[in-house]
Amino acid sequence: MSRIVILAHEAESLINFRGELIKVLSQNGYDVIAMAPEQDYRNKVEEQLGVKYESINLDNTGMNPLKDLATIYDINKKLRYYKPDIIFSYAIKPVIYGGLAAKFCNVEKIHSLIPGAGQVFLSKNLTTKIISQLYKIGTKNNDTIFFQNPDDQKLFNDYNIININTDTYLVNGSGVKTDYYYNTEPKTDKISFLLMARLIRPKGIIEYIKAAEKINKKKDDIEFKLLGPFHSNPSALTETEIYKWHDNGTINYLGVKEDVRPTIENTSVFVLPSYYREGVPRSILEAMSMGKPIITTDSPGCRETVIDGHNGFLIPPKDIIALKNAMDKFIKKPNLIQEMGQKSRKIALEKYDVHKVNQFMIEKMGLE
Template sequence: MAKIIVVSHYTKSLINFRGDLIKSISKLGHDVIALGPEKGYENELKKLGAEFIQIPLDRTGGNPAKDLKTLLSLIKVINKIEPDIVLSYAIKPVIYGSLAARILKVEAVYSMITGLGYVFTRDKGKEGILKKVVKILYKEALKNNKAVFFQNPDDMEFFRSEKILDNRTQAVLINGSGVNIDRFYYVSPPIKPLSFLLIARLIWDKGIGVYVEAARKLKSRHPEVSFKLLGPFDSNPAAIKKNDVEKWISEGIIEYLGETEDVRPYIANSSVYVLPSYYREGTPRSILEAMAMGRPIITTNAPGCKETVKEGVNGFLVPTKDPYSLARAMEKFIQNPDLIISMGKESRKIAEMKYDVNTVNNIILKTMSLI
C-alpha cells in the first residue's frame, strides 16, 4: 500500500477532473491525500476514497509572499505525511508541489501539465517577464520528476524545445483528462429549436468575446437560433465582467445560464458545442464531455483544442480570434441541420475510442507503477 498526495490548484477540480483517477487509486488499496485551497468538498472526496487537507494557494495571483507561504505549507504537509508518491497538476501545484517534494527527497514525483494557460498567451510587458520567471521555476521544479504527463503534443514539444524538461525526465502524452463515457452518455441532439452552447470560466481567452461577435452576426439572419453561455465568473486577470454579460443579454444575443454542478442537462438541451479558445488549453474537458454526449464540435486550430476534431467528420476547426470564420462554421449547421446528428455520432465514437477516462487513467497508473 502506497501513500499518494495529489496537489491541486482548485479543490473542486479534484472531483470534476481527477475524481475517476482518485477512485481508481483508492480501489487499488492505496491511501490518497488530496490537497487544495478551498474547503467544502471533504464529503465528496471521502466518497472517492481520499482524505482532504487544505493548503494556502492563490491560483491566479502573483504575490511572491503568498507563493512562498504555499511552498512552506506543502513542505510541512509532505514532511508530516511522508508520501511514497506526489502527483501535482496546474502551474502552481506543479512548481511548488515538485519543489517541496524535491526538498524532502520524495523519490516518486509526477506532474501533469494541464495546458499552459494565461501566462503563456501573452508575451509583452509584465506578462512577458512573468512567462520567463515561470519557465525558470518549471525547469527547476521538474528536475526531480520521474515523469511529466502532457495533455497535448504541442505542450510537450514546447517544454522540450525550451529545455524546461530535463532529458532524463520521462515525458508521457495522454489524451487530456479523459471523460467518463458512462456518466456522459449519448443523447440525440435537438434540431428544433437549434442552439449553440459554450461552457467555460468567464475569461476572454476562452474565446467568449469571439463567440459573442459571431452570434451577433448570425442573430440578425437567424433570430430563431439561440446562443447559450454556461460558466462561472473568475478571478483570472483576463476575467469577463458581469456588466459585459448583462450587456449581451440585454442585446438579445446571448442566453447566460449561470453556473452549475452538472453540465449534462445543458449539453443535452443544445445542438452544437462551441469553444473558440486561444487560452493554451491542455485538452478542454468541456469538449470531451460534449463529444461523449454526441455533440458536433466547433473549436480552434490551437494546441489542446485541435486534437479533438477531425475536420468535417465530427465538427470544424476555425482560426483563433476570428469571429467571421466562427460564424461561417456555425452557419453550416444552421443551413444543414442533418450534420448535427451525423457529426454528433462521430464525436461519440471518437470519445469512446480515444478519450475514455479508464484508458487515460490506466496510462497514468502504469507510469506511476500502481498497476
Template sequence: MNKKRILVVASCANSLINFRGDLIKRLIQEGYDVYTAVDSYPDKVLARLKEYGVITPLEYKLQRTGLNPFNDLKTIFNLKELIQQNNIDLVFPYTVKPVIYSSIAANMSKVPVISLITGLGFTFTGLSLKAKVLQRLNEFLYKISIRKNKIVVFQNKDDRNLFFERNILKKINRTEIVSGSGVNLDQFKFRVKDNSFGKTNFVIVTRLIKEKGTHLFIEAAKVLKQKYPDSEFHIIGSVQNSPSAIKIEELESLHDEGVVVFHGSQSSVLEHLSARDVFVLPTYYREGVPRSILEALSVGMPIVTTDAPGCRETVIKGENGFLIPTQNLESLIESMEFFITNPDKIKEMGQKSRDYATKRFDVNIINNNLVNMINSVLAK
C-alpha cells in the same frame, strides 16, 4: 504489508471531484492510500472524498493568483512538512502552482513526483507584455522544479514540444502524454439529436474571459441572430474577476435583447449539453485538452473550436466538427452558419464525436495510463 501513500495536490478542491474523482477512486481500488491537499475544502467536497475512501484531506497555504516570494516559500515548506509528516511515497500534482511548489517540496524530501501539466494558460499565450514576462518567469520556475520528477505528463504534444524547445526539460527527462483528464462516458451519456427540421442552437461553456473566446462567440451570435432569428446562442459560465472578463451588464443586456441566452454558472452542465445542438469554444487560451469539449463529445455534439494546442486534439476536421484559426471571427461565423444551413449534419457529426470520445477520451483509458505510470515508479 503497508500500503503505498499517494498525495494528490491541487489548487481547487472542486477539481478533485470534477477532474480527478475517477482517478482517486481507481487508485484506492488499486490498493493505494490516497491523500489530497488543497488550500481549503467545501463541506460537499470533504464528504465526497470521504465517500471515495481518501485517508486524510490535507490543507496547505496557497496564494492562487499573483507571485509573492515570501508566500511562495511558505507554501513550499508547508507542502514539504505535509509530505514528510504523512510519509508520502509519491506526489501527484496538477495545474501550475501545485506542480511547481509540490515538485520542489517533494524533491527536497527525496519523494518521487509524477506531475501533470494540464495546460499552460494565459502566461504562454504571449499576447501581451505581462504574458511574456510571466512566461519567462514560469519557464524558470518549471526548470528548477520538474527536471528531477520521475515523469512529466502532458495533455498534448504541443506543450511537450514547447518544454523541450525552451529547454525547460531535457531529452533525458521521461515524459508521457494523456488525452486530457478524460470523460466519464456513463455520466455524459450519448443522446441522439436529430435536428433535420428544427432550429439550431449553440452553446459555449467556459470561464467568461476574452482569452476563452467568449467575446467572439457573442459577436458571432449578433451576426447570426439577425440573419437566422430562430437560432439560439447559449452562454454558460461564471463572470470572472479579470481585466479581460466579459462584463455582467453586457451579458444581461444581450440576454434581455434576445441575442444570447445567458445561464450564468451551473453546477451541472449535462442537461444543457443534452438539450443543445453544437458546442463552440473559440479559445486562444493555452489549453491542455478542454474538459468542456470532452463532455460535449461524449454527449454527441459537433464541435467548433480553434486550431490551437489542446483544442485541435478534439476535432477530426470535417468529420465531427471544424477547427478555425484563433481570433478569426469570420471563420467562426462561417463554421456556425454551416450547422444552421445544414441541420441534417448535426446528427451525423454528433455520432462521430461520441465515437471519437469512446476511442480516445474515455476516462478509463486515461486513468489506466496514469495508474500504469504510478505503478512503474513505485515498483522501483
C-alpha cells in the same frame, strides 16, 4: 501500504477531473491524501472520493513571492507530516512548488501533469521567462511528466524545461466518463449553440457573441447559450457585460449549473473558440461524449478533439467571420448535426474514455 499525495490547484478539480483516478488508486491499495487550497471542501472530497483531504495555503492567481514562499513552506510541512512515497501534482503552482517540496522531503517518486500551459505562454515576456525557469526548477527531479497535447510538450522542450532524466508522455486529456455523459439524440427542431467555460476572454467568449450578433441579424429562431462562472482573472468578463448581451437577446446566459448534462443534451452544437493554451478542454470532451458536433479553434489542446469536417469544424483563433461561417453550416444543413455528433461520440469512446486515460497514466507511473 504505499502513500500517494494528489496535489491540486482547486478542490473541485479533484472531484471533477481526478475523481476516477483517485478512486482507482485507492482501490489498488494506495493510501491517497488529496490536497488543494479550499478549506471547506473536506467533507465533499472525503465523502465523494473516500480519501483523506487536507487544505494547503495556495493562491492560484497571484505572483506574490512571500505568499509563494508560504505555499512551499506549507506543502513541505504537510509532506513531512504524511511522509508520502509518491506525489502527483497538476497545474502550475502545484507542479512547481509541489516538486520543490517533494525534493526537500525526499519523496521517492515525483509525477506531474501539465493540463495546458495557460495564458502565461500566450506571449513571450518577462513573466514567461520567470515561469519557465520556475517550471525547470520545480520539475528537475520529476520521474514523469504527462502532457495533454503535443504543442505543450514541444513548448517545454523548446524552453529547455524538461530534465534529461525525466520521462514524458502524451495523454488524451483528463478523459471523460462516457457512461455518465451519455449519448443523446440530435437537436434539429430548434438549432442552438452552447459555449461552456469560465467567463474569461481567452476562451473566445467575445468572438462567440460577435458571431452570434451577425447571425441574429438574419435569424430569430437560433439560440446562443452561454454557461459558466464569473472569474477573478484579470481577463475576466464582468457581470455587466454578460447581462447586457443577455438582456438584448444576443445570448442566453444560463449561469452556473452543477449538472451540465441536461444543458448539453438540449443543445445542437458545442462551440469553444478558445485561444487559451488548453490541455484538452474537458467541456469539449463532455459534449463529444454526449454526441454533439464541435466548433473549436485550430490551437493547442482544442485541435486535438476535432477532425475538421468529420466531427466538427476547426477555425482560426479570434476569427469571428470563420466562426460565424462554421455555425452557418449547421444552420443551413441540420443533417450535419446528427452525422458529426455520432462521430464525436465514437471518438470519445475510443480515445477519451476516462478509464483508458487513467490506466495509461497508472502504467507509466508504475502504480499498477
